[in-house]
Amino acid sequence: MKEPEIPQNLTSRDEIWEARYHRNSFLLMMVVLAIAPWLIYPQFVMLALCFGLFACAFNLLIGFGGLLSFGHAMFLGMSSYFAAYLAKSGLNLETVTIFSRPFTLGLHMAPLSPALAIVAAVAGTTVLGYVAGLLAIKRQGIYFAMITLALAQMVFFFCLQAPFTGGEDGIQAVPRGKLFGVWSLSDDMLMYYVVMAVFAAGVLLIYRIIHSPFGQVLKAIRENEPRAISIGYRTERYKLAAFVLSAALSGLAGATKAIAFQNASLTDVQWQMSGEVVLMTLVGGMGTVFGPVVGAFVIVAMQFYLSDLGSWVAIAQGIIFVVCVLAFRRGIVGEIEAWLRARQRP
Amino acid sequence: MSTQALFGQLLIGLINGSFYALLSLGLAVIFGLLNIINFAHGAQYMLGAFAAYFLLNKAGLSYWWALVVAPLVVGATGVAIERLMLQRLYKLDHLYGLLLTFGLALIFEGVFRNEFGSAGLPYSAPESLTGGLNLGFMFLPRYRAWVIGASLVICLGTWFTIERTRLGANLRAATENPTLVQAFGVNVPRMITLTYGAGVGLAALAGVFAAPIYQVSPQMGSSLIIVVFAVVVIGGMGSIMGSIVTGFGLGLIEGLTKYFYPEASNTVIFVIMAIVLMVRPQGLFGQR
Numbered sequence: 001m002k003e004p005e006i007p008q009n010l011t012s013r014d015e016i017w018e019a020r021y022h023r024n025s026f027l028l029m030m031v032v033l034a035i036a037p038w039l040i041y042p043q044f045v046m047l048a049l050c051f052g053l054f055a056c057a058f059n060l061l062i063g064f065g066g067l068l069s070f071g072h073a074m075f076l077g078m079s080s081y082f083a084a085y086l087a088k089s090g091l092n093l094e095t096v097t098i099f100s101r102p103f104t105l106g107l108h109m110a111p112l113s114p115a116l117a118i119v120a121a122v123a124g125t126t127v128l129g130y131v132a133g134l135l136a137i138k139r140q141g142i143y144f145a146m147i148t149l150a151l152a153q154m155v156f157f158f159c160l161q162a163p164f165t166g167g168e169d170g171i172q173a174v175p176r177g178k179l180f181g182v183w184s185l186s187d188d189m190l191m192y193y194v195v196m197a198v199f200a201a202g203v204l205l206i207y208r209i210i211h212s213p214f215g216q217v218l219k220a221i222r223e224n225e226p227r228a229i230s231i232g233y234r235t236e237r238y239k240l241a242a243f244v245l246s247a248a249l250s251g252l253a254g255a256t257k258a259i260a261f262q263n264a265s266l267t268d269v270q271w272q273m274s275g276e277v278v279l280m281t282l283v284g285g286m287g288t289v290f291g292p293v294v295g296a297f298v299i300v301a302m303q304f305y306l307s308d309l310g311s312w313v314a315i316a317q318g319i320i321f322v323v324c325v326l327a328f329r330r331g332i333v334g335e336i337e338a339w340l341r342a343r344q345r346p
Numbered sequence: 347m348s349t350q351a352l353f354g355q356l357l358i359g360l361i362n363g364s365f366y367a368l369l370s371l372g373l374a375v376i377f378g379l380l381n382i383i384n385f386a387h388g389a390q391y392m393l394g395a396f397a398a399y400f401l402l403n404k405a406g407l408s409y410w411w412a413l414v415v416a417p418l419v420v421g422a423t424g425v426a427i428e429r430l431m432l433q434r435l436y437k438l439d440h441l442y443g444l445l446l447t448f449g450l451a452l453i454f455e456g457v458f459r460n461e462f463g464s465a466g467l468p469y470s471a472p473e474s475l476t477g478g479l480n481l482g483f484m485f486l487p488r489y490r491a492w493v494i495g496a497s498l499v500i501c502l503g504t505w506f507t508i509e510r511t512r513l514g515a516n517l518r519a520a521t522e523n524p525t526l527v528q529a530f531g532v533n534v535p536r537m538i539t540l541t542y543g544a545g546v547g548l549a550a551l552a553g554v555f556a557a558p559i560y561q562v563s564p565q566m567g568s569s570l571i572i573v574v575f576a577v578v579v580i581g582g583m584g585s586i587m588g589s590i591v592t593g594f595g596l597g598l599i600e601g602l603t604k605y606f607y608p609e610a611s612n613t614v615i616f617v618i619m620a621i622v623l624m625v626r627p628q629g630l631f632g633q634r
Contacts, residue, residue, distance in 0.1 A: 153616060154616035180459055326431060
């Protein structure tokens with residue numbers, strides 16, 4: 001497959017402005033995040049960072065590929081189960097039962113260190129993303145959303161019934177272990193900065209993907225798929241690649257969350273979680289680079305500080321959905337960007 | 347395991363199948379004209395069941411009244427939703443309709459969970475439909491037989507209206523080309539509004555049917571609607587008859603799975619969906 005070459009010297013004033021704007025926002029965000037745990041409850045910021053990365057990974061699909069997945073909880077949840085299980089019990093596959101017939105494997109592995117558990121969980125989620133992606137990209141638009149939702153529900157039932165997930169109880173008391181075998185992560189502050197580093201790396205990777213030639217093709221497919229096909233791109237491959245990347249990054253968020261919060265539970269694979277990540281992205285701004293992070297902070301803050309209100313949180317989320325769709329489709333960051341752009345070009 | 351148990355599971359399969367058929371039918375009719383997937387469909391099914399519960403306990407109206415009144419009331423809320431909200435979204439990407447109705451589903455479910463908790467409320471079947479018939483090989487509760495029969499009649503009635511009447515012809519024409527149909531003097535916006543109302547009414551009717559079988563609870567719709575989405579993907583939304591056949595067929599398959607391999611009964615429909623996507627991505631009855 002020969003790729004058409006993209007001319008290098010077409011950087012316009014707009015693009016220069018955009019690059020500078022993104023760099024400055026990123027640096028500002030890092031400074032704020034670095035001092036945040038001294039000012040507000042670190043657990044909260046850590047949770048928001050995990051969901052922020054999750055929402056950014058989701059946004060890679062909807063914002064830049066135009067694909068609305070309604071089943072991203074399967075990647076977050078499955079990955080957190082993988083990481084929690086590997087970090088707590090290692091891998092013990094003496095026998096595997098398939099259709100009530102036991103097969104002897106005799107596979108034993110000691111519990112993994114946190115970094116290795118995360119890497120292994122991301123690898124597992126990537127495989128899941130590849131399989132789910134192969135099925136989902138067969139259809140487009142609304143069908144794509146329904147298929148991903150149905151696949152995620154299947155994963156949910158799997159997690160409910162499979163022996164290794166602990167069913168309704170989930171996996172509790174996952175050890176944080178030692179980072180690279182040296183630094184103990186039981187220190188909350190160190191854990192926070194590790195999560196922040198993972199988050200920063202994930203966001204930078206997503207930024208890189210969006211602004212690579214691959215990301216440009218993805219945008220072309222979003223704008224006009226038949227045209228992208230006629231130019232000679234095999235669009236399903238691009239969509240599948242975007243889906244797998246998004247799944248893997250969601251997996252990174254889920255695995256980090258499992259280690260940082262020392263548990264994995266069914267809430268992370270439920271369909272409500274798939275809805276929440278859509279909401280975070282919508283509130284922050286679909287198709288903006290940092291919008292989903294802002295959205296994640298807003299939604300997590302709502303759950304964190306309004307948790308006494310019980311089901312009112314769900315009602316509030318529903319209302320925000322309706323309001324965003326009807327009147328606020330650009331989201332918080334989208335509105336700010338539009339304002340900045342208007343100011344920049346009078 | 348006995349044949350008694352097998353027939354019992356098949357009966358439950360047929361009951362579930364009638365709900366799959368009724369709900370996917372409504373989804374298909376709405377999608378045909380509005381190009382929107384109504385995520386609130388499950389919540390509106392739940393509203394139908396609650397409407398029946400209120401009518402009985404607050405207004406003293408029997409099940410038979412509920413069969414008529416609940417779909418009308420819930421359908422009317424559908425009309426309001428279409429007029430006030432959905433209408434603003436037709437020019438946008440279809441995905442916004444999905445997101446809006448998802449938000450509405452969260453609101454409906456949240457409000458009822460706030461009011462009634464997660465536990466189900468009992469709703470008993472009318473006197474004339476209690477008891478059952480002993481068929482020799484199995485015991486057939488009267489109410490379940492009635493639900494299967496009534497759902498079949500409603501499904502075939504909807505099929506007849508859409509495929510064989512003048513109103514249905516207008517509807518199908520508007521699905522193909524709304525601008526042209528409007529030029530012929532048909533009030534298409536009103537037709538769209540009423541179609542959404544009718545689809546929502548169908549969901550509410552299914553809710554009334556379900557009230558005596560399952561308990562009336564706020565989350566009764568959300569898990570069902572995801573399965574119905576899979577049913578819709580399997581059948582393809584191209585044909586009305588396709589939705590009906592797929593709905594009942596998948597209900598039966600689910601019942602059989604419960605009997606032969608109960609561990610997979612929750613996931614069998616999703617597995618079938620995956621297989622159909624590999625073999626025939628447009629769905630069994632869908633057109634490309």
